[in-house]
Every structure is written in structure tokens, then in C-alpha cells.
Amino acid sequence: MALLIKNGKVWAENELRDLSILINEEGIITGLLDAQIDMSELDCEVMDAAGSWIFPGGIDIHAHIQDGAETFCSGTRAAARGGITTVLDMPPFKTTTNRKQCLTRREWAERECVTDFGLTGGIVIDREDLFQMNEVAEFGVGQFKVFMLSDPPVDLLWEAVKTAAHTGMRLTVHMEEPALLGKVNWDDPLGFPKANPPVAENVATAKMLEMARAAGAPIHVCHVSSARTAELIDIYKAWGTDVSAETTPHYLLLNEEEFFVQGDRVVATPALRTKTDNELLWQALRDGVIDVVISDHFLGALPDPEKPRPAPQDAEPGIAGLELSLPLLFSKGVKSGEISMKRFVEVTSTAPAKLLGMDARKGRIATGADADLVILDPLKTWRVKDFGSDSRVSTLPYEGWELQGYVDATLVRGRRIWNGKEIIADCGWGEYIPAKRSH
Ligand SMILES: [Zn+2]
Numbered sequence: 001m002a003l004l005i006k007n008g009k010v011w012a013e014n015e016l017r018d019l020s021i022l023i024n025e026e027g028i029i030t031g032l033l034d035a036q037i038d039m040s041e042l043d044c045e046v047m048d049a050a051g052s053w054i055f056p057g058g059i060d061i062h063a064h065i066q067d068g069a070e071t072f073c074s075g076t077r078a079a080a081r082g083g084i085t086t087v088l089d090m091p092p093f094k095t096t097t098n099r100k101q102c103l104t105r106r107e108w109a110e111r112e113c114v115t116d117f118g119l120t121g122g123i124v125i126d127r128e129d130l131f132q133m134n135e136v137a138e139f140g141v142g143q144f145k146v147f148m149l150s151d152p153p154v155d156l157l158w159e160a161v162k163t164a165a166h167t168g169m170r171l172t173v174h175m176e177e178p179a180l181l182g183k184v185n186w187d188d189p190l191g192f193p194k195a196n197p198p199v200a201e202n203v204a205t206a207k208m209l210e211m212a213r214a215a216g217a218p219i220h221v222c223h224v225s226s227a228r229t230a231e232l233i234d235i236y237k238a239w240g241t242d243v244s245a246e247t248t249p250h251y252l253l254l255n256e257e258e259f260f261v262q263g264d265r266v267v268a269t270p271a272l273r274t275k276t277d278n279e280l281l282w283q284a285l286r287d288g289v290i291d292v293v294i295s296d297h298f299l300g301a302l303p304d305p306e307k308p309r310p311a312p313q314d315a316e317p318g319i320a321g322l323e324l325s326l327p328l329l330f331s332k333g334v335k336s337g338e339i340s341m342k343r344f345v346e347v348t349s350t351a352p353a354k355l356l357g358m359d360a361r362k363g364r365i366a367t368g369a370d371a372d373l374v375i376l377d378p379l380k381t382w383r384v385k386d387f388g389s390d391s392r393v394s395t396l397p398y399e400g401w402e403l404q405g406y407v408d409a410t411l412v413r414g415r416r417i418w419n420g421k422e423i424i425a426d427c428g429w430g431e432y433i434p435a436k437r438s439h
Contacts (some may be wrong), residue, residue: 001025001045003414006035008049008375012365014342017055023371027413031367044254047416050374052146052408057085057347057363057372059352060170060324061143062222062246062294065089065117066107070299072112072428075322075388080425081114082323083374083407086362086433088352090145098132098358102139106432111428116354116372116415118142120433121169125150128403130163137167140434141222142356144169148204149269151178152206161430166216172220175204175229176270186313189263193256196271196427198226205229213241221245223296225270227280234289239273246292249317249328251257252338254397262397264312268296268319281340285347292355293329293347295321303394322393324384326374331403335378356393357435375409382406390423 006020016063020039022031022187033039041139058079065075065087079087089109090433096102096119109117123135130323133144146152146160165173173432180200186190205221212219213236224230224247233245251270255275258266266272284290298318303309321328328346333339353363361370384401386393393399412416 002043003047004039004042005044005047005049005295005373008052008054010365011055011341011345016341016365018220021054021373022364026094026131027367027371027415029367029369029371031052034061035061038411044364051377054083054365054373054379055314055348055377056363057374057412058083058348059086059358059362060084060087060294060297060322060325061292061352061356061357062090063087063297063322064318065297067092068234068298068300068318070297070320071303072109073114074390075297076113076115076117077423078323078429079124080412080423081387081390081407081408083376083410084115085324085372085412086168086324086358087113088116088118088120088143088356090120091123092144093125093147093150094129096121096136096141096331097124097129097133099139100143101137102259102279107425109430110428110432112427114423114425114427115412115430116431117430117432118358118435120145123147125152127159130159133163133167133169137169138374140432142169142435143172145172145174147174148176148307149174149178157208161215161217161219162217164212165215168218168220170220170343171212172222174201174222175208177204177207184313186311189259190256191269192312193271193273194258196269197238200225201270202228202232205232209233209236209241209243212243213239218242223248223251223270224281224284224292225251225273225277227277227284230281230284230289234284236346237289244291246294247281247285247290248296248319249321249325250397252285253328253332255257258397264315264393265307265397266319267312267315267317267319273417284341286343291347291351293325295325297322299392299395300352319397320395323392324396325385326423327405327407328398330376341379358433360436361433362388370416373411374407375411377406377408379404380406
């Protein structure tokens with residue numbers, strides 16, 4: 001049955017407007033109608049969104065969904081709670097390097113995901129991982145990943161850059177130079193950031209951007225943590241290099257002071273930096289130097305209440321933030337005046353849709369687009385706490401924070417999958433969204 005969402009303020013054409021959204025049985029937006037028009041004659045289900053802001057669903061292009069202790073089903077349920085409607089799965093090493101592997105991963109995700117999804121190629125750690133990248137591109141994969149912490153030699157990095165140039169797939173890179181990392185002294189609260197210094201990220205970024213410039217390749221800088229990395233990206237953008245960049249809520253909101261309070265809960269690679277980096281990354285986000293905010297969701301292990309927390313050196317680095325990245329960015333970004341609502345929608349939805357070639361269907365509220373929607377109460381304040389079965393909050397450094405703006409509903413292709421209290425769609429509702437490349 002068709003659906004009419006009325007009485008909400010709808011983000012359309014770069015402003016909040018009083019509109020009703022009409023959605024057909026296929027989950028496609030068929031009309032944005034003046035709120036004053038009488039629609040009582042219309043034969044459709046009606047959803048009242050009075051008091052809510054409605055904006056396009058979040059697209060997280062860097063989330064480890066089926067990896068570690070996380071699964072396609074539980075991971076996308078956590079995403080749905082936080083207003084994310086499409087995820088780009090970041091695979092383990094060598095998981096999606098040819099057509100057959102991509103098909104296996106896609107079919108697995110189709111059985112389990114509650115949100116829509118796309119695939120990332122890779123992760124490339126050997127030369128042979130690049131041999132069938134043409135097939136991966138043909139499969140509709142818009143990006144493939146190189147992980148510099150696996151210490152790939154320079155000639156492999158150059159092959160990867162050239163592969164990006166000739167397939168049109170964006171090369172997404174974890175930028176850290178392994179030779180510049182030290183050994184962590186776990187007895188020092190700041191041992192982790194000291195052993196994982198910003199220069200490792202800066203040097204890796206300079207090297208990769210110079211290669212991308214030379215080859216004319218599209219490249220993407222993963223999880224920017226350091227202000228100097230943002231400066232380098234800005235320089236290469238000005239030179240016309242096709243570089244895009246992402247950061248995460250934890251690099252915007254947390255810094256190394258947290259190691260004294262939270263200990264291993266904030267161990268992630270790259271490491272948290274300084275308060276100055278936080279401020280300059282907000283600036284880079286405002287200025288368009290950083291294009292996208294992602295979670296880099298990674299859940300190494302589920303906490304076991306029966307057992308003590310593992311020692312920091314035994315825990316896998318990573319922060320599992322899917323369910324909170326949009327609420328954090330809304331509350332601490334939009335409500336705190338760091339970024340505009342326009343920028344919020346761009347960095348969470350419109351820009352990632354464009355980068356991944358999904359913008360014909362995703363990333364905006366407009367006639368003909370998929371009805372992927374977040375219905376948010378902008379005034380409701382709430383305290384971050386564990387939500388239960390699919391919640392990742394107990395592993396997160398934000399427990400107890402007070403946020404303004406609560407996701408009352410998440411819709412994927414017109415179907416409500418989260419109602420503010422529970423997930424109400426079965427795992428398997430999610431569809432594969434192939435990327436459309438320019439060449
Ligand atoms: Zn990652």
C-alpha cells in the first residue's frame with residue numbers, strides 16, 4: 001500500500017520545508033506535496049510526523065559489518081537504530097577480490113541485512129588481489145581498499161593506484177606508514193597515541209596522494225585523524241586531484257585525554273589526537289576538505305559480563321559506532337553550531353551517495369528517489385545507554401552522554417524498519433545497491 005508521511009519538516013532542496021511525502025508500493029518517493037493540500041481522499045496508509053525533522057537516511061561507506069563479532073544482521077540492526085539506511089561493508093582481507101567472491105558476499109548480505117548495502121573490494125594486501133579487479137568493478141563495486149598497516153610494498157601501492165585509474169573504482173586507503181609506528185608501552189596511559197603518531201598518517205597520505213595525482217586515479221583517505229592530513233588533502237584538491245576524505249565522530253569529539261578516563265575503550269587506529277586536531281577537523285568538515293562522516297564501526301568482541309575486560313594489548317583496536325554516528329553528529333555538530341544542517345545532510349548522505357555512484361536512488365529526498373528516511377525529534381534529549389540486544393553502546397566511549405535529537409523512525413525503501421523502540425523489519429529486507437561509475 002502507498003504511504004503518506006505528513007506534518008513533518010522535510011529536508012528538500014537544501015532547506016527544511018513543510019511538505020508531505022508520498023511513497024508508492026515499491027518504496028519510491030512519488031510526490032513532495034504542499035502540506036496544505038487536502039489528501040483525505042487518498043487511498044494510502046498515513047504516518048503522522050508532527051514535530052519531526054525528516055532527512056535522507058545515512059550512508060555509511062566505511063563500516064566493518066560482517067567481521068569480528070559483528071554480523072550482517074546484528075550490524076545493520078544497530079545501523080537502523082541510528083538512522084543509517086545504507087552501509088558499505090568493509091570486508092576482511094582478500095574477501096572480495098573477484099566476481100565469485102563478490103557474489104558469495106552479496107548473497108550472504110542479502111539473506112541477513114535489514115538496511116540496504118553495497119560492497120567494498122579487497123582488502124588488497126597482495127599483488128594477486130588486484131588481478132581480477134575488473135570483475136569486481138563490473139559487479140557494481142564502487143571502491144576497493146588497501147590497508148597500509150599490512151605493510152604493502154611501494155610497487156603494490158602503485159599497481160593499486162593504477163588499477164583505480166583504469167577501473168574507475170575509488171581506491172580507499174587506511175593511511176599509516178608502518179615503519180613510523182612504535183611499540184606501545186601499555187603502562188603509560190598515553191602509550192598508544194605515542195606509539196601511533198600523526199606523522200605516520202601524514203607521510204602515508206602524502207605518498208598515496210602523489211601517486212594518485214600522477215596516475216589520475218580517484219582516491220579516498222580513510223578516517224582522517226590529524227589536522228595535517230586534512231591540510232595535505234586540501235592542497236591536492238586544489239591541484240585538481242580526485243581525492244575525497246572521511247572522518248569519524250571519535251576523531252571530531254574525542255582526543256588523547258580520553259585515554260586517562262576510558263583506557264582501552266578508545267584504542268583505535270589511527271590513534272586519537274589532540275583538542276586542536278578536533279577543532280581543525282571540524283573546520284575541514286565545514287570547508288568541504290573532508291567530504292564524509294563514517295563510523296569505521298568495528299566490533300572485535302562482544303563484552304562478556306561473566307569475564308573481566310581483556311587487557312588493552314589483547315583487545316583488537318576499533319570503535320563500534322554505527323548506532324550513534326548520526327545522533328552524535330546531529331547533537332554535537334548541528335545543535336552545537338559546529339556545522340549547518342545542510343552540511344550535516346551532505347556529509348552523512350548526499351556526498352557518500354555521489355562518491356559511490358548511488359545518487360540516482362540515494363542521498364536526497366526527491367521524486368523518483370528511494371524513500372530512505374530518518375524521522376528525528378530535534379528537541380528530544382536523551383542519555384546514551386545500552387539499548388539491549390543489538391546495541392553496541394556498552395562498548396562505546398559515549399555511554400552516559402546527553403544528546404539532543406532522537407531517531408523516532410528509520411525507513412528503507414518506504415518501509416519502517418525502526419520505530420524508535422525496536423527493529424520491526426526482518427533481517428533480509430536489505431537490497432544490494434550497485435555503484436554506477438562514470439567510466
Ligand atoms: Zn576500518
